[in-house]
Amino acid sequence: MPEQMVRLIAPPGTDEANFGTTRYRVRDDGTVTVPAEVAKDLTHGAGFCLAPEQPASDGGQSADVTPAVDASLGDPIE
Numbered sequence: 245m246p247e248q249m250v251r252l253i254a255p256p257g258t259d260e261a262n263f264g265t266t267r268y269r270v271r272d273d274g275t276v277t278v279p280a281e282v283a284k285d286l287t288h289g290a291g292f293c294l295a296p297e298q299p300a301s302d303g304g305q306s307a308d309v310t311p312a313v314d315a316s317l318g319d320p321i322e
Contacts, residue, residue: 250283255291
């Protein structure tokens with residue numbers, strides 16, 4: 245089963261996101277696509293936020309990733 249990918253909006257001035265030794269490049273539009281498990285950490289501590297829903301024509305990402313992301317995010321770290 246392919247890994248669920250999530251589109252995030254990067255903080256201003258960010259050109260990549262790092263998770264462990266893996267680097268994810270931020271596109272010119274300020275978004276980055278990462279696995280859902282990576283999105284969990286980036287949204288809870290690195291200033292990234294979920295991007296608005298996109299049509300499936302953006303490279304295979306489904307238009308409705310929010311429920312999958314919400315399920316993978318769990319409760320925020322306090």
